[in-house]
Amino acid sequence: MLSAESLAKIDFEVSKYPPEQKRSAVMGALRIAQVEKGWLAPETIEFVANYLQIAPVAAYEVATFYNMYDRKPLGKHKLTVCTNLPCALSGGVDAGKYLQQKLGIGYGETTADGKYTLVEGECMGACGDAPVMLLNNHKMCSFMTNEAIDKKLAELE
Amino acid sequence: MLEIEIDGKTLTVPDGSTIMDAAHQCGTHIPHFCYHKKLSIAANCRMCLVEVEKAPKPLPACATPVSPGMKVQTHSAMAKKAQQGVMEFLLINHPLDCPICDQGGECQLQDLAVGYGGGVSRYEEEKRVVVGKDMGPLVSAEEMSRCIHCTRCVRFTEEIGGFQEIGMANRGEHSEILPFLNKTVESEISGNVIDLCPVGALTSKPFRYTARPWELSRRKSVSPHDGLGANLIVQVKQGRVMRVLPRENEAVNECWIADRDRFSYEALNSTARLTSPRIKQGGVWQDVDWQTALDYVAHGLQCIAKEQGAEKIGVLASPHSTLEELYLLQKLMRGMGNGNIDSRLRTSDFAADMAESGAPWLGVAVDEINKQNAILLVGSNLRKEQPLLAARVRAAVKKGAQLSQIGVFNEDPLCKLHANQLVSPSDLVSRLAAVVAAAAAVKDVAVPEALGGIVANVDATAESIAASLIAAESALILLGDVAQRHPQYSVLRQLAQALSDISGARVGIPAEAANSVGAYVAGAVPHKGALGVTAKTGLNAAQMLSSPLQAYVLFNTDIESDSENSAQAITAMQAAKMVVVCSPFQNELANDYADVMLPVAPFTETAGTFINMEGLVQGFNGVVKPLAETRPGWKVLRVLGNLLQLPGFEYSSAEQVRDEVLSGNKADVKNLLNNAVAEQSVACSVVSGLQRIGEVPLYQADNLVRRAESLQQTKDAGVVCASLNPATAADLGLADGGMVKVTQTGSLQLPLTLDERVPTGCVRVIAAHPATVALGASFGPISVERA
Amino acid sequence: MAIFESGVIFEGVDTSDLNCWTLDAYQARGGYQALRRILEGKMTQDDLIAEVKGSGLRGRGGAGFPTGLKWSFMPRNFPGDKYVVCNSDEGEPGTFKDRDIMRFNPHSLIEGMIIAGYAMGAKAGYNYIHGEIFEVYELFEIALDQARKAGLLGNNILGSGFNFDLFAHHGYGAYICGEETALLESLEGKKGQPRFKPPFPASFGLYGKPTTINNTESFASVPFIVRDGAQKFLEQGKPNNGGTKLFSISGHVNRPGNYEIPLGTPFAALLEMAGGMRGGKKLKAVIPGGSSAPVLPGEIMMDLTMDYDSIAKAGSMLGSGAVIVMNEDICMVKALERLAYFYHEESCGQCTPCREGTGWLYRVIHRIENGLGRPGDLELLDSVGNNMAGRTICALADAAVFPVRSFTKHFRNEFEYHIEHKKCLVNHKWC
Ligand SMILES: Cc1cc2nc3c(=O)[nH]c(=O)nc-3n(C[C@H](O)[C@H](O)[C@H](O)COP(=O)(O)O)c2cc1C
Ligand code: SF4
Numbered sequence A: 001m002l003s004a005e006s007l008a009k010i011d012f013e014v015s016k017y018p019p020e021q022k023r024s025a026v027m028g029a030l031r032i033a034q035v036e037k038g039w040l041a042p043e044t045i046e047f048v049a050n051y052l053q054i055a056p057v058a059a060y061e062v063a064t065f066y067n068m069y070d071r072k073p074l075g076k077h078k079l080t081v082c083t084n085l086p087c088a089l090s091g092g093v094d095a096g097k098y099l100q101q102k103l104g105i106g107y108g109e110t111t112a113d114g115k116y117t118l119v120e121g122e123c124m125g126a127c128g129d130a131p132v133m134l135l136n137n138h139k140m141c142s143f144m145t146n147e148a149i150d151k152k153l154a155e156l157e
Numbered sequence B: 001m002l003e004i005e006i007d008g009k010t011l012t013v014p015d016g017s018t019i020m021d022a023a024h025q026c027g028t029h030i031p032h033f034c035y036h037k038k039l040s041i042a043a044n045c046r047m048c049l050v051e052v053e054k055a056p057k058p059l060p061a062c063a064t065p066v067s068p069g070m071k072v073q074t075h076s077a078m079a080k081k082a083q084q085g086v087m088e089f090l091l092i093n094h095p096l097d098c099p100i101c102d103q104g105g106e107c108q109l110q111d112l113a114v115g116y117g118g119g120v121s122r123y124e125e126e127k128r129v130v131v132g133k134d135m136g137p138l139v140s141a142e143e144m145s146r147c148i149h150c151t152r153c154v155r156f157t158e159e160i161g162g163f164q165e166i167g168m169a170n171r172g173e174h175s176e177i178l179p180f181l182n183k184t185v186e187s188e189i190s191g192n193v194i195d196l197c198p199v200g201a202l203t204s205k206p207f208r209y210t211a212r213p214w215e216l217s218r219r220k221s222v223s224p225h226d227g228l229g230a231n232l233i234v235q236v237k238q239g240r241v242m243r244v245l246p247r248e249n250e251a252v253n254e255c256w257i258a259d260r261d262r263f264s265y266e267a268l269n270s271t272a273r274l275t276s277p278r279i280k281q282g283g284v285w286q287d288v289d290w291q292t293a294l295d296y297v298a299h300g301l302q303c304i305a306k307e308q309g310a311e312k313i314g315v316l317a318s319p320h321s322t323l324e325e326l327y328l329l330q331k332l333m334r335g336m337g338n339g340n341i342d343s344r345l346r347t348s349d350f351a352a353d354m355a356e357s358g359a360p361w362l363g364v365a366v367d368e369i370n371k372q373n374a375i376l377l378v379g380s381n382l383r384k385e386q387p388l389l390a391a392r393v394r395a396a397v398k399k400g401a402q403l404s405q406i407g408v409f410n411e412d413p414l415c416k417l418h419a420n421q422l423v424s425p426s427d428l429v430s431r432l433a434a435v436v437a438a439a440a441a442v443k444d445v446a447v448p449e450a451l452g453g454i455v456a457n458v459d460a461t462a463e464s465i466a467a468s469l470i471a472a473e474s475a476l477i478l479l480g481d482v483a484q485r486h487p488q489y490s491v492l493r494q495l496a497q498a499l500s501d502i503s504g505a506r507v508g509i510p511a512e513a514a515n516s517v518g519a520y521v522a523g524a525v526p527h528k529g530a531l532g533v534t535a536k537t538g539l540n541a542a543q544m545l546s547s548p549l550q551a552y553v554l555f556n557t558d559i560e561s562d563s564e565n566s567a568q569a570i571t572a573m574q575a576a577k578m579v580v581v582c583s584p585f586q587n588e589l590a591n592d593y594a595d596v597m598l599p600v601a602p603f604t605e606t607a608g609t610f611i612n613m614e615g616l617v618q619g620f621n622g623v624v625k626p627l628a629e630t631r632p633g634w635k636v637l638r639v640l641g642n643l644l645q646l647p648g649f650e651y652s653s654a655e656q657v658r659d660e661v662l663s664g665n666k667a668d669v670k671n672l673l674n675n676a677v678a679e680q681s682v683a684c685s686v687v688s689g690l691q692r693i694g695e696v697p698l699y700q701a702d703n704l705v706r707r708a709e710s711l712q713q714t715k716d717a718g719v720v721c722a723s724l725n726p727a728t729a730a731d732l733g734l735a736d737g738g739m740v741k742v743t744q745t746g747s748l749q750l751p752l753t754l755d756e757r758v759p760t761g762c763v764r765v766i767a768a769h770p771a772t773v774a775l776g777a778s779f780g781p782i783s784v785e786r787a
Numbered sequence C: 001m002a003i004f005e006s007g008v009i010f011e012g013v014d015t016s017d018l019n020c021w022t023l024d025a026y027q028a029r030g031g032y033q034a035l036r037r038i039l040e041g042k043m044t045q046d047d048l049i050a051e052v053k054g055s056g057l058r059g060r061g062g063a064g065f066p067t068g069l070k071w072s073f074m075p076r077n078f079p080g081d082k083y084v085v086c087n088s089d090e091g092e093p094g095t096f097k098d099r100d101i102m103r104f105n106p107h108s109l110i111e112g113m114i115i116a117g118y119a120m121g122a123k124a125g126y127n128y129i130h131g132e133i134f135e136v137y138e139l140f141e142i143a144l145d146q147a148r149k150a151g152l153l154g155n156n157i158l159g160s161g162f163n164f165d166l167f168a169h170h171g172y173g174a175y176i177c178g179e180e181t182a183l184l185e186s187l188e189g190k191k192g193q194p195r196f197k198p199p200f201p202a203s204f205g206l207y208g209k210p211t212t213i214n215n216t217e218s219f220a221s222v223p224f225i226v227r228d229g230a231q232k233f234l235e236q237g238k239p240n241n242g243g244t245k246l247f248s249i250s251g252h253v254n255r256p257g258n259y260e261i262p263l264g265t266p267f268a269a270l271l272e273m274a275g276g277m278r279g280g281k282k283l284k285a286v287i288p289g290g291s292s293a294p295v296l297p298g299e300i301m302m303d304l305t306m307d308y309d310s311i312a313k314a315g316s317m318l319g320s321g322a323v324i325v326m327n328e329d330i331c332m333v334k335a336l337e338r339l340a341y342f343y344h345e346e347s348c349g350q351c352t353p354c355r356e357g358t359g360w361l362y363r364v365i366h367r368i369e370n371g372l373g374r375p376g377d378l379e380l381l382d383s384v385g386n387n388m389a390g391r392t393i394c395a396l397a398d399a400a401v402f403p404v405r406s407f408t409k410h411f412r413n414e415f416e417y418h419i420e421h422k423k424c425l426v427n428h429k430w431c
């Protein structure tokens, strides 16, 4: 179900916690599984739950509580733009609009070529760098003016 | 203890109490939803907010611990305002579909809204809609928009059920209660979430939309299933049982019931009921009146007794029958001059009968289970044998008790295991013997001489089990259904006895059926009369079936499913000259082997008594009139006694029968209970070849559950297949699955499943199931080959 | 780019140096001296806690609770494991200081946590890092590795016989996990739903064991206090408001970023440091302590100093030190709508008033903003807010209500105008 590499990474997460507290590793394990699979299908969640010996529904609760777990297949690149107030004051909303217009999709949608999924995000703790865009959940792109967005998307081509 | 004040009343409460506890103590009602005395405290509904002196804001009564001198106001302006505020929030997104809601009339939200809700809603935005969920055939989760997120159901499955099957997914307003995707709820006690749900979100699938609560009358009863004797409320409308709910009894079932207690009533209203006495003449069944039927039976039995001897007649009665019925049955038989009566239909080894000191029982009171420090389960899949007893065991483990098991299924007990040994049925004996030997070594005593012949290699598991039992202040060795049905049950009992003597642990034998203990008390066993007195002895169940008799009276049983060796039972019935079936139900196979069928009342249609596994005597009355021509069993037997001209059959009520058997004194029963067995020399029989593991699925255990439609749709109704350990399958060249042919007395073609939980050298094929009756002994030799 | 003044945490840190975060760079700045002094001098736990108490350090996570006092709540002779946990789940809109601490000076946090572990006899520590700053999480893992390899973590630290290990744990997108007990639940592998208190973490924390939770900045201040003395720290601020503090300035200023300045610095001076108002526009409003703090009109703000007491007196909170600056082009209804949406989306959902109330508030404000306001809506908002605040397990419900109350109080005319005229009073421009 998951590659040996992913399992080794999950084992590293497990090693951080007391032996009887494997459950603590579920957030890390779901993240690792998601990176490998692209998204969290029910079977993936169940696999992770069984691997950590917790109830599948408990893992499902976690996978649905936290925003960054993707429970539907999405585009090759997930772009999350923060539009919360501090960012909005420095161009967050405008950056989002620019992306919508440029990609021709709304928030929560994926481009027809399956390349991009655009998501409206909440505060990422990087308001000083506004506008900010999170690329594929893990890479923070700062000061995303229209030119910076053009450049970033060009890199992703 | 400390002193506090609630609404001006001073009271003394134990340290560590919450305001809610204290309010209960002084009879003050504080509105609440999420709080439930048996579940952990969530404090999330916020309905129970009260004013506490010096606290700047209202505090939740359910979660706030009391402190000395605390002054609480439950109805002050601050408290009321807070409670009303919460009620408004609960209602804004609630569909308010009370007129068509199944919970209407017994809904906590509805009830409290009357006291705390406003007349008009200030909420004019769109209401939330939550799509329904599939929780399986028993619990309906169709209307989840009604859910108020109290999480009682979630906490129940996790904390009482032992495994979280329901969760609250998503976040905030999007939160939804659901089982894991594409999974249903499988707990054997899942129905309790219906009672726990304070609104109409989780409802009973079989019951919903069949009646309004206010149309139902509530009658007390006792569960006829496992040996716990759960207390029930049976709800009735127009002479029909519509629903079954728990009746709280802290010492027995607390406030829970198992799913079979709750849903088996479906069988009572099913078309499978037998509605009239019937006689088979010239191979054709004919409805007849009672007089004709009973004359026929009396005449037939008298003829056989006269021509072949009374010892050619046998009575096999289900231990789910009432004390009164069982007593009259044995009185009838012994009156006719023989002791061929048995209710231990699934027992195969009776060698300990004459060594017994009394009726086998739980060994402790039911509510002492929670207080054990160590428990050893021998041959038991406790969750499926005794669902609520298993919940108590989990509660004990949660408190730190060490649970060990030596078993043949390796089913997950849903709690932490101290030691776990999976063995084949034949090795059950040697592994228990190893624990005895290990305990003897620790205590530096000798293993009883009689047990010396059993070869037992002490291993680390045996040592750790022995150590755990010895170290515990209170320890219990439970011999489960598999042990009780085991071909060497008498040896297991002696070993348990020896282990008890050495370690100080007590031995418990949880009664398989509602009245297994009652059957002993009634004398419905061949080796003892009522109340344990010496009486005419006779053949036990196995003997009656292995060498066929001329006539059988089958009482409240589908004998092919209720006896240890189904194929043998069918052969015996077919060979008999006369088979009288007294049962609430029709039975396909009986149509062939029986000669007379008498519709006797199920537990809801007769007065009766059950004695549970701790010896608790619980009487009950019929809650509805007997269906059609059905008659209470005790009445049928009384008339039969009269027709056979036996003395002492002049009863005018079930109470009279009960008073006679209990000599008017209930206390005596406890004195009859004793698990001790006298020493007998035993040897370990060597078993070679494949062994069958034929467990009885939860919903095949008795004639009621077998015919309860919704229960039959669950997994616990039994999966018909041959399960082998992958290693065994590989040895047999069956590693790639497919269909196999299994053979005992008869043969069957079954799909093969590979299952790590099956011990090697074994084939697991369920017993007591219509699809497997052609096979033989549940734990006997079996062969398997590619089909 | 972040901009720092000198101070406690960032003294000597050249953020333009790509290696400023490494163990070597940290040690060259005098890092781990505090820890060495404690271990070599066999400093007692009591003395250490007294030192932290004496510094006047108040929790930098929002509530401003005295750190030394919190440490003293940990049971002394507890037989089992104890934990220290760092709250780096910075998600309060406007706050972005902990991210910079961890990417430019992670060892100050590591050293602070080791010292805390020593002071409270903890067996291990966890740093819970906001999921969206995943690169910082990865960097922190490397920093931990450096410390472990240098014998600063693990068994027998620096040969002293003291054992303590530290691990990183990441969030994955849930603001509520910033609340300390939600964070503990999340660290245990569950949904981040806050726990009812009491019991408090000091008696029932991670895995049910005694636990102390502090904010990143709180821990990162500790090495300075131990190395340079409580008095020196205290002197950097003002009485009851010891030390320097990181302020995250965002919004309509020329140079948004983090500024580490002494507590008690006038707001006007801070605004100046941040380059003043962008485009020379007029200052309209400031949220001085993260989105949950009540908003204050610009005029009031210009008279305040940046410390716990001064801001509190004006009716707001210093909170996490996130200063959100808004100019005259902002429609306050629109600004509040965005915040209300945030709290509605981030409520964990367990408490009825918060789960239902945050949605209600948002929907009414959304209606007003979209020209569908009705007379009585402002009273309704007030009443719904009153039924939420103080009625829940954690303070998120209060945090959702504070902005609503303060926006409708200080800028009531804009809301009334909206309801009456179905449009904005100002010609709204986000930036
Ligand atoms: C809704 C909510 C969100 C919070 N978010 C954070 C946060 O992101 N970071 C933080 O350090 N504290 C946050 N807190 C405060 C913590 O609960 C806790 O008080 C703090 O971590 C204690 O650390 P300190 O004493 O060092 O300030 C939050 C509290 C609430 C109620
Ligand atoms: S106040 Fe809101 S966020 Fe806090 S615990 Fe309650 S529901 Fe969750």
Ligand code: FES
Pocket (backbone or CB within 6 Å): B031, B032, B033, B034, B035, B042, B043, B044, B045, B046, B047, B048, B049, B060, B061, B062, B063
């Ligand atoms: S009963 Fe107390 S909060 Fe629900």
